[in-house]
Amino acid sequence: MFRPLTDTMRVSPQITLDQVAAAKEDGVTLIINNRPDGEAEDQTPGADIEAAAKAAGIDYVAIPVTHSGFSMPQVDAMIDALEKSEGRVLAYCRSGTRSTLLWALSQAKQGANPARLSADAAKAGYDLSPVRPMLDALAAGGS
Numbered sequence: 001m002f003r004p005l006t007d008t009m010r011v012s013p014q015i016t017l018d019q020v021a022a023a024k025e026d027g028v029t030l031i032i033n034n035r036p037d038g039e040a041e042d043q044t045p046g047a048d049i050e051a052a053a054k055a056a057g058i059d060y061v062a063i064p065v066t067h068s069g070f071s072m073p074q075v076d077a078m079i080d081a082l083e084k085s086e087g088r089v090l091a092y093c094r095s096g097t098r099s100t101l102l103w104a105l106s107q108a109k110q111g112a113n114p115a116r117l118s119a120d121a122a123k124a125g126y127d128l129s130p131v132r133p134m135l136d137a138l139a140a141g142g143s
Contacts, residue, residue, distance in 0.1 A: 002026060003096060003124040008088050009103060011096040011124065014043050020052040028058055029087030032078070034099045036064040043094075059085070065098045070105060070131070075138075078106035100126040108138040 001019065002010040010028065012019075014035060023031060031053045033046045046062050053060040063077045082089060082103075091099035104117045114135040118128045128135060 002028075002090055003126075005100065005103060005120050005124050008085075009082075010088060010090045011099040011103065011126070012090060012092040013095050014040075015049065015090075015092050016044050017048060017052045020049065020056055020058065023053075023090050024056045024058060026090075027088040028090045030059040030061065030081065030085040030089045032081055032089060032091040032099070033060070033062040034065045034091055034093040034102055036066055039094065063102070065093065065102055070102060070134070074102060075105045075109055078102050079109065082106060096124075097126055100124065101128065101131050104128050104135060105131060105138060108135040111139060114139050 001022065002012045004010055010026070015023070020031070031049065033049060035043065035046070037046050050060040050062070061081045063074055063081065065074060091103060093099045100121050104121060107117055108114055114128075114132065117135060118132070121128045
């Protein structure tokens with residue numbers, strides 16, 4: 001259910017309240033919600049996921065990403081969340097794609113190799129080609 005990008009990074013489609021317990025069992029110490037509330041009628045509200053996470057002893061942060069794209073403040077917020085995390089991280093959105101793309105952008109901004117990021121994402125079933133030009137620019141020191 002949770003797709004590994006690295007040993008410490010997982011992504012997932014929209015999670016439910018009972019999947020918070022599964023995340024805890026998987027060693028997750030931080031849940032990152034990349035899905036804006038109200039995107040679909042059937043999604044579990046972020047506040048409910050946050051409450052369940054906190055009750056389970058898991059940190060929670062919301063960095064919503066709409067379908068209009070990514071911004072540097074979102075990339076920086078992802079970097080900040082990942083740097084403060086001590087353990088496994090689970091990021092989710094509708095399908096896991098936005099979470100994967102935002103993770104990759106945050107890693108590229110810190111100098112990670114875009115080809116390596118693409119390979120890691122592909123192993124989890126995600127394609128970074130929509131943001132590959134941004135990955136290359138960030139990895140080269142652009143912003």
